[in-house]
Amino acid sequence: MWSFTSSIPVFGTVHDTDGHGHDIPTTSGGSGPSSSRSGDDQNLFDDYEHSPIWHCFLAGGVGGIIGDSAMHSLDTVKTRQQGAPNVHKYKHMLQAYRTMFIEEGFRRGLYGGYCAAMLGSFPSAAIFFSTYEFTKRTMINDYHLNDTFSHLTAGFLGDFFSSFVYVPSEVLKTRLQLQGCYNNPHFNSGYNYKSLRNAIATIYRTEGVAALFFGYKATLARDLPFSALQFAFYEKFRQWAFLLEGKDIYKHDLSISNEIVTGACAGGLAGILTTPLDVVKTRVQTQLPSQIDISTDTKIKNVSKPVTLTNSIFKSLRTVYTSEGFFGFFSGVGPRFVWTSVQSSIMLLLYQMALRVLSNRESEKLDL
DSSP: OOOOOSSSOOOOSOOEEOSSSOEEOOOTTSSSGGGGOOHHHHHHHHHHHTOOHHHHHHHHHHHHHHHHHHHHHHHHHHHHHHHOTTOGGGSSHHHHHHHHHHHHOIIIIITTTHHHHHHHHHHHHHHHHHHHHHHHHIIIIISOOOHHHHHHHHHHHHHHHHHHHHHHHHHHHHHHHHHOSTTOSSOOOSOOOSSHHHHHHHHHHHTOGGGGGTTHHHHHHHHHHHHHHHHHHHHHHHHHHHHHHTOOTTTSOOOHHHHHHHHHHHHHHHHHHTHHHHHHHHHHHHSOOTTOOTTTOGGGTTOOOOOOOOSOHHHHHHHHHHHHOGGGGGTTHHHHHHHHHHHHHHHHHHHHHHHHHHHHHHHHHHHO
């Protein structure tokens, strides 16, 4: 049975090892949840429990890049809403999506910043999943620590190590999403990069390498609570789903439809609750350098610029509330909810499928 106990799938619940770091499932005559598994369940359990870390690395990267690709247009709408809160045509999700599609097109508008996103998508997801699995197995199997504590710590470290890759790509992605096409006649963000390469060169020349890590603290402040909330919600939602289906969580599999629904609900709800932190993160990463005076610079005049935020999370939250009120915290909440729920379901399912394919190929090689 697939046993999900955090925001990232954790397969199996037995943690014995053979002394070399490889998990050994409990036999049918032993105690514990696996003793009540059917033959098919036990085989699936064996496949995933023995997945090498490099399988997790590849499967995580595949799941991450496809999930991010599928939902990039909604992420662009969310970024435009949060980065330009005073522009009326971007106030509502469907209106903003339609407006951007008509005015700027699909590739240059809704999928602006896509290459920057892909620059960090595969490596960051791969690093996250492999770090998560390695840390989880080490803490549970070698040090026999509490499962929940191990999963939370593994998620924390996975986010932390992957952040060195995804934060620079996030800065590039959000600026290009906010900008849209080069010389955008429909919206002036204050940025006007010709391409991803030009954006990297311009940022390096005018702002320095440190600019690629703008909003680093804000990004971690958003992502760590998101993962923790997603873990708690996902665990509880799956328990309710098993009760709804009248199944024993230790003996049966949850239907695929409910696996998708529970993952989507957990990701979506966690996404809603962490939207204020996402607003701060987006604003910090996309706001114009403080030394630029937009009132006199003719190249970027008529910019609908939100208030400038500092690197302090609490001060930034207070600034958003003072200038925009309570609803300013939830700018872009609609597309963020859709993005986090659907992307979460896609990524987790593809992660599982990729692990299974890699495991089957490994077994075929051993049989030859």
